[in-house]
Amino acid sequence: MSDQSERDGAGVSCADPACLLARRLLPALRELTGERLGVRDAHVRESAREHDCDYQCNAALAYAKRLGRAPRELAEALIRSSDLADICEPPLVAGPGFINLRLRSEWVAGELGARLADRRLGVALRQDGGRCVIDYSSPNVAKEMHVGHLRSTVIGDALLRMLRFCGVEVIAQNHIGDWGTPFGMLIEELVEEGAGEDGGAEPQQDGYSIADLDAFYKSAQARFRSDPAFAERARARVVSLQSGEPRTQALWESLVRESERHFREIYDLLSVCLRPEDVAGESAYQPLLEAVAQELSERGLAQISDGALCAFPAGFSGREGGAVPLIIRKQDGGFSYDATDLAALRHRVRELAATEILYVVGAPQRLHFEMVFALAAEAGWLEGASARHVAFGSVLGPDRKMLRTRSGAPVRLLDLLQEAVGRAQAILAERGIGEDRELARTIGIGAVKYADLSTDREHDYIFSFERMLAFEGNTSVYLQYANARAHAVLRRAGIAEQELARSLLGADALCAQPGEDREAATAPPIAAELVLEEPSERALGIALLRFPGALAGALDDYKPHRLCTYLNALAVSFSAFYESCPILEAPAALRESRLALCALVARTLTLGLGLLGIRAPARLSPPPRRSAQ
RNA sequence: GCGCCCGUAGCUCAGUGGAUAGAGCGCUCGCCUCCGGAGCGAGAGGUCGCGUGUUCGAGUCACGCCGGGCGCGCCA
Numbered sequence: 019m020s021d022q023s024e025r026d027g028a029g030v031s032c033a034d035p036a037c038l039l040a041r042r043l044l045p046a047l048r049e050l051t052g053e054r055l056g057v058r059d060a061h062v063r064e065s066a067r068e069h070d071c072d073y074q075c076n077a078a079l080a081y082a083k084r085l086g087r088a089p090r091e092l093a094e095a096l097i098r099s100s101d102l103a104d105i106c107e108p109p110l111v112a113g114p115g116f117i118n119l120r121l122r123s124e125w126v127a128g129e130l131g132a133r134l135a136d137r138r139l140g141v142a143l144r145q146d147g148g149r150c151v152i153d154y155s156s157p158n159v160a161k162e163m164h165v166g167h168l169r170s171t172v173i174g175d176a177l178l179r180m181l182r183f184c185g186v187e188v189i190a191q192n193h194i195g196d197w198g199t200p201f202g203m204l205i206e207e208l209v210e211e212g213a214g215e216d217g218g219a220e221p222q223q224d225g226y227s228i229a230d231l232d233a234f235y236k237s238a239q240a241r242f243r244s245d246p247a248f249a250e251r252a253r254a255r256v257v258s259l260q261s262g263e264p265r266t267q268a269l270w271e272s273l274v275r276e277s278e279r280h281f282r283e284i285y286d287l288l289s290v291c292l293r294p295e296d297v298a299g300e301s302a303y304q305p306l307l308e309a310v311a312q313e314l315s316e317r318g319l320a321q322i323s324d325g326a327l328c329a330f331p332a333g334f335s336g337r338e339g340g341a342v343p344l345i346i347r348k349q350d351g352g353f354s355y356d357a358t359d360l361a362a363l364r365h366r367v368r369e370l371a372a373t374e375i376l377y378v379v380g381a382p383q384r385l386h387f388e389m390v391f392a393l394a395a396e397a398g399w400l401e402g403a404s405a406r407h408v409a410f411g412s413v414l415g416p417d418r419k420m421l422r423t424r425s426g427a428p429v430r431l432l433d434l435l436q437e438a439v440g441r442a443q444a445i446l447a448e449r450g451i452g453e454d455r456e457l458a459r460t461i462g463i464g465a466v467k468y469a470d471l472s473t474d475r476e477h478d479y480i481f482s483f484e485r486m487l488a489f490e491g492n493t494s495v496y497l498q499y500a501n502a503r504a505h506a507v508l509r510r511a512g513i514a515e516q517e518l519a520r521s522l523l524g525a526d527a528l529c530a531q532p533g534e535d536r537e538a539a540t541a542p543p544i545a546a547e548l549v550l551e552e553p554s555e556r557a558l559g560i561a562l563l564r565f566p567g568a569l570a571g572a573l574d575d576y577k578p579h580r581l582c583t584y585l586n587a588l589a590v591s592f593s594a595f596y597e598s599c600p601i602l603e604a605p606a607a608l609r610e611s612r613l614a615l616c617a618l619v620a621r622t623l624t625l626g627l628g629l630l631g632i633r634a635p636a637r638l639s640p641p642p643r644r645s646a647q
Numbered sequence: 648g649c650g651c652c653c654g655u656a657g658c659u660c661a662g663u664g665g666a667u668a669g670a671g672c673g674c675u676c677g678c679c680u681c682c683g684g685a686g687c688g689a690g691a692g693g694u695c696g697c698g699u700g701u702u703c704g705a706g707u708c709a710c711g712c713c714g715g716g717c718g719c720g721c722c723a
Contacts, residue, residue: 058663066666076665083703113666114703158723195723300723326721335649336719348721355723382717384651411652412716419716449685473660477653478716485659489685491671492660499685506683571663583661586670597678597687638685
């Protein structure tokens with residue numbers, strides 16, 4: 019076993035107070051238990067009793083029984099043989115055996131000083147981060163992106179940014195739906211409508227927009243069902259497509275081009291990291307499917323059942339208690355998406371050398387992925403790699419049903435995003451801030467993304483423009499406002515924004531590939547001896563130190579909402595501090611210290627939001643007008 | 648029928664086996680000669696769907712019910 023025990027675990031990362039405390043307690047705990055324990059086994063938690071203490075250690079309670087000792091006595095022993103003196107006040111045993119830990123303010127101040135000089139804000143680069151493939155967004159060609167693509171796109175992108183920041187090499191894969199019988203129907207429909215007749219005509223040149231294609235797609239599907247002759251021609255068209263017949267091929271390529279133009283528009287609006295090179299659609303795996311089928315057959319993992327080539331990974335039973343198949347090749351000889359997913363997985367491990375593959379795909383496909391992963395493991399395709407379905411719930415309307423338009427159609431993603439921006443613009447106008455389309459976009463898009471990221475991804479959530487654009491509560495607007503306030507104070511103190519911006523990695527740097535301008539360090543703009551006197555500024559200081567743990571906790575289960583929860587708590591803590599502690603008018607030393615706290619708040623919020631793919635502007639309104647001008 | 652997920656304050660949601668279960672909205676009451684009031688503080692509001700277990704300790708883990716959602720052979 020590799021030294022798992024040394025690795026950072028749930029909610030604990032090395033520069034985080036919880037992790038540092040755990041490491042101090044660990045030697046004594048190992049001695050007392052004789053067990054090889056890791057940081058998470060030290061049971062260090064943030065304390066709910068904020069007045070007494072900041073952290074608590076529950077290890078004595080956890081191990082007392084096993085060791086046959088009284089919890090309180092064990093707690094005393096643990097304290098006696100641990101060296102905590104520089105970090106916290108003398109620990110106290112409370113209740114049945116809790117160890118209450120109160121951080122020394124001087125220590126907190128020292129750690130904050132170190133953070134000021136650290137552009138990574140205490141987050142360590144993973145030494146062996148491995149190579150992670152993230153499969154996300156995955157829209158369909160010839161269909162408009164709709165609200166069903168929102169979560170995959172937003173969550174996948176946030177995970178990509180967080181992982182890259184932590185030093186993991188990430189390969190984004192946009193598994194677009196660009197193949198299969200639907201395209202036979204669609205292309206046949208287009209041909210019969212007269213498209214591509216003069217050899218070079220393309221949908222776009224014919225004036226077909228993505229919306230037109232979407233409409234053709236639907237009418238083709240309807241015809242396919244009702245008109246057997248058309249269905250026959252559509253099937254023949256699939257064969258033409260597979261064999262690369264030029265006119266069919268040209269039409270298909272133009273469909274893909276026009277669709278990618280549409281995806282690009284949405285991705286630009288969302289500021290998503292996905293690039294054209296990241297597209298690896300279903301069509302890309304067609305040449306591999308025969309080999310996949312053959313390999314599975316040769317290994318005895320697939321056999322013909324009811325005329326289809328099926329694989330039955332162990333442990334899955336269906337309707338009549340029978341085994342559930344993955345259908346590799348259908349009766350009609352065509353490959354299914356089960357086959358495509360298997361081929362993609364094999365390719366990602368073998369050719370892309372992934373050590374980890376994340377599938378950011380909706381929860382309804384859980385069974386499908388469990389089966390694909392199980393079969394891949396049986397086939398030996400997951401050697402040295404792990405695959406994980408990062409599932410998410412649905413976006414619901416106010417009626418708690420899948421969000422749809424009044425007519426029952428899926429909500430177009432572009433409409434939804436534009437409405438968010440429009441509403442943000444209306445709010446700005448209402449506040450007398452005026453026309454600023456870019457700011458409205460930052461606020462509106464940020465609100466949509468944050469609403470999606472801030473609840474547990476596995477749960478459904480109810481979509482509400484009103485709530486997500488509120489200034490109160492756990493919203494991006496509240497965080498952006500807190501950040502802007504911190505910046506406003508710094509501005510008044512004469513600390514240049516550019517300097518502050520350079521002092522940490524911005525969202526764009528996070529989006530960059532490894533090696534592209536990740537380490538362009540500059541000197542931090544502020545150096546100060548911190549003083550933590552007031553309860554609210556001490557609490558803020560500790561909240562700032564918890565950033566690495568919050569990020570680690572979010573990454574631990576690929577749950578971005580944990581980072582959101584942290585950022586909101588930080589902003590709340592900052593607001594309380596801001597309210598009760600004068601900054602600019604404080605005595606010199608205290609003023610410097612409090613400005614440093616503001617700088618750290620601004621940096622943490624900016625970085626944290628950046629990791630979620632959300633911009634944090636330095637101001638939310640035009641600069642105040644000078645009377646002289 | 649089988650499987651997965653959900654059920655926490657009137658509403659929307661946090662809660663990674665630990666102390667008296669927390670936020671925001673809404674409701675009640677306070678706070679601007681002061682750095683961005685787009686803010687801050689306080690109060691009321693809970694059989695954590697129900698039950699039985701495991702545990703020193705259960706909102707959290709197991710099992711069984713009730714209620715809701717989603718899957719389960721040739722759509723992707």
